[in-house]
Amino acid sequence: MAVLAVTASVALFQRIPDRLFSPLASANRYGYWALLCQLHRRRFGPDAPLPPSYGFLQREITQEIEDHLKYADEWQPEEGEQHDTPLNIRAIGVFNRLIETGWFRLEKYGVEKTINMAPAVGQLLTNLISFAETGPVFVSGKIRSIDAAVSQVLKGEASGDLLREAAEQCRNLLVYIRNTGTNVRDLMSVIGNQVNTAQYVRSFFQDYIQQVFIGDYQELRTREHPLAKRQQILEAVEEIDTQPEHRQRLLEWYVNRLAGGDATRAQAAFQRDLQRLYELSRIEEYLDRLDDEIRNANKRALAFLEYKLRAIRPIDNLLRQAMDGLLASPLAHIPPVFGPDVLIGGQRLAQPRKETPRLDPSPLRQIIISERTRAIGNLMRRARERRTITPAKLRDYAANALEGKTTVLSAVLPMTSIEESRAYQVLTSTVMAMNSSSTRLVLEARSAAPGVELRYSETMDYEHPLLISKPFEMSWRKRPNKTKESS
Numbered sequence: 001m002a003v004l005a006v007t008a009s010v011a012l013f014q015r016i017p018d019r020l021f022s023p024l025a026s027a028n029r030y031g032y033w034a035l036l037c038q039l040h041r042r043r044f045g046p047d048a049p050l051p052p053s054y055g056f057l058q059r060e061i062t063q064e065i066e067d068h069l070k071y072a073d074e075w076q077p078e079e080g081e082q083h084d085t086p087l088n089i090r091a092i093g094v095f096n097r098l099i100e101t102g103w104f105r106l107e108k109y110g111v112e113k114t115i116n117m118a119p120a121v122g123q124l125l126t127n128l129i130s131f132a133e134t135g136p137v138f139v140s141g142k143i144r145s146i147d148a149a150v151s152q153v154l155k156g157e158a159s160g161d162l163l164r165e166a167a168e169q170c171r172n173l174l175v176y177i178r179n180t181g182t183n184v185r186d187l188m189s190v191i192g193n194q195v196n197t198a199q200y201v202r203s204f205f206q207d208y209i210q211q212v213f214i215g216d217y218q219e220l221r222t223r224e225h226p227l228a229k230r231q232q233i234l235e236a237v238e239e240i241d242t243q244p245e246h247r248q249r250l251l252e253w254y255v256n257r258l259a260g261g262d263a264t265r266a267q268a269a270f271q272r273d274l275q276r277l278y279e280l281s282r283i284e285e286y287l288d289r290l291d292d293e294i295r296n297a298n299k300r301a302l303a304f305l306e307y308k309l310r311a312i313r314p315i316d317n318l319l320r321q322a323m324d325g326l327l328a329s330p331l332a333h334i335p336p337v338f339g340p341d342v343l344i345g346g347q348r349l350a351q352p353r354k355e356t357p358r359l360d361p362s363p364l365r366q367i368i369i370s371e372r373t374r375a376i377g378n379l380m381r382r383a384r385e386r387r388t389i390t391p392a393k394l395r396d397y398a399a400n401a402l403e404g405k406t407t408v409l410s411a412v413l414p415m416t417s418i419e420e421s422r423a424y425q426v427l428t429s430t431v432m433a434m435n436s437s438s439t440r441l442v443l444e445a446r447s448a449a450p451g452v453e454l455r456y457s458e459t460m461d462y463e464h465p466l467l468i469s470k471p472f473e474m475s476w477r478k479r480p481n482k483t484k485e486s487s
Contacts, residue, residue: 015120016102016118016120016121016124017101017102017121018102019100019101019102020101020102020103020121020124021101022101023097023098023101023103027076028075028076030073031072031073031075032094032098034068034072035065035068035069035072035094036103036125037129038064038068039061039064039065040122040125040126040129042064043056043061043064044117044122044125045122045125045126045129046126052114054107054109054114055107055109055114055115055116056114056115056116057112057113057114057115058095058106058112058113058114058115060115061095061104061115062088062091062092062095063091065091065094065095066087066088066090066091069087069090069091069094070087075090102118102121103117103121104116104117105117105118137173137176139173139177139225139226139227140225140226140227142169142173143173143226143227143229143230143233144226145166145169146166146169146170146173146233146277146280147226147229147232147233149162149163149165149166149169150163150166150233150236150237150240150277151236153166153240153246153250154236154239154240154246156246156249159249159250159253160250160253160254160257160258160270160273161253161257163240163250163273164258164273166277167272167273167274167276167277168276170276170277170279170280171276171279173283174279174280174282174283174286177283177286177287177290178286178289180290180293184290184293184294184297227283230280230281230283231369233277233280234277234278234280234281237274237277237278237280239381240274241274243385250270251263251266251267251270254266254267254269254270322334386418386419386422387418387422388422389419389422389423389426391447391448391449391450393419393423394423394426394427394430394448394449394452395449395450395451395452397419397420397423398449398451398452398474398476400414401413401414401474402474402475402476406475406476407473407474407475408473408474408475409457409471409472409473409474410424410427410428410457410469410471410472410473410474411471413427413474415466421466421467424466424467425467426448427449427454427472427474428467428469428470428472430445430448430449430454431445431454431455431456431470431472433445433448434446434453434454434455435454435455435456446477451476451477452474452475452476452477453474453475453476453477453478454472454473454474455472455473456470456471456472456473457471457472457473
């Protein structure tokens with residue numbers, strides 16, 4: 001039965017309680033969030049000790065909440081609470097609020113009340129904490145993971161599950177790089193609000209330089225970086241997309257495992273994952289845009305620092321005092337603000353602007369294959385595929401030749417195409433191995449032509465239009481009859 005598609009707006013509240021976000025939207029949202037993070041770290045998170053199978057006792061959780069409230073910042077009184085409410089009563093109130101909104105699930109274990117967290121709620125809390133604590137992303141690790149996954153799928157060692165994982169990682173990587181430019185602009189806007197120069201420098205070097213959004217950004221242009229292999233990944237994806245054997249194998253997985261037998265949905269999901277992997281070719285565009293954002297941020301920071309260094313003298317205050325004095329008494333003697341030859345001296349003139357030429361990107365990030373080269377590569381790959389004869393292709397060739405016949409002579413075998421000519425050539429080598437005295441060669445020949453029996457029909461060679469070989473006969477191999485002996 002096909003699974004009905006549900007939009008994310010509806011599916012979210014089908015998995016979690018409707019009022020789950022209520023504590024995080026209240027006046028004490030920071031306190032509730034800190035409490036949930038502590039409980040996740042100590043009780044319910046993946047790094048916490050293994051919880052009991054029946055859950056935690058209620059008094060253990062309330063004691064945990066009470067210990068947290070004891071050292072937490074002052075909470076605003078909830079509805080019905082007073083400022084002098086005892087600590088244990090406040091802890092019970094917070095516990096009941098988390099139960100009502102769905103963060104905890106109250107169950108019974110004998111005569112005791114136990115506390116659990118629903119799996120969907122625990123997963124959501126884990127994702128929220130991971131989002132809040134996210135650090136710099138290393139592109140090298142992402143590219144290596146995508147490359148390894150695509151290589152395993154191409155070799156036949158993995159199926160659609162690993163292809164979907166590689167497509168998801170590729171999509172997340174491109175989205176992260178695209179959003180990093182926006183994050184740089186937002187961070188520079190926040191830093192620009194710092195009035196104090198010392199605070200501006202401290203914020204710039206701590207928040208912008210030390211907490212880099214892409215951990216290996218400086219190594220992206222080097223030859224040793226895994227990003228230089230992205231063209232190999234794209235070629236592997238193209239081979240998976242164009243080779244019928246890979247495509248059919250993966251589509252069967254999508255139909256049976258993902259789409260519940262719906263071929264149309266499976267085809268759409270397969271193409272969507274392939275398109276996400278093809279989007280890796282646009283990573284150069286995203287990186288160039290990120291380079292521009294970082295370059296502009298550096299220019300803004302340097303311009304701000306240069307202005308602050310030039311404006312150490314309180315010129316604005318001196319000018320304001322002089323103008324106020326002239327307005328108060330125009331005939332009064334006002335001392336000059338600037339010394340002789342300082343106001344219009346040559347040393348006060350602005351320096352000519354120097355245009356810094358932009359360095360050309362490394363060739364590793366500018367590899368663009370021409371249409372002619374791509375077409376030649378595709379022709380060579382298709383020619384190689386047509387010349388390659390596998391046991392399955394050889395068996396299909398034999399089935400077409402033996403259709404409705406028990407035996408067929410080599411003289412009448414079809415040779416109208418490259419595949420048929422190569423199959424005939426492989427058969428001449430296989431019949432030679434089958435009729436040899438070596439057991440190893442006979443076994444290898446039988447595995448190369450599964451189910452096919454080959455034997456020489458004459459001793460003399462005969463003239464063939466394309467190949468000269470000894471005549472042979474081809475038939476299906478007879479399986480020995482297995483009889484059961486009754487005791």
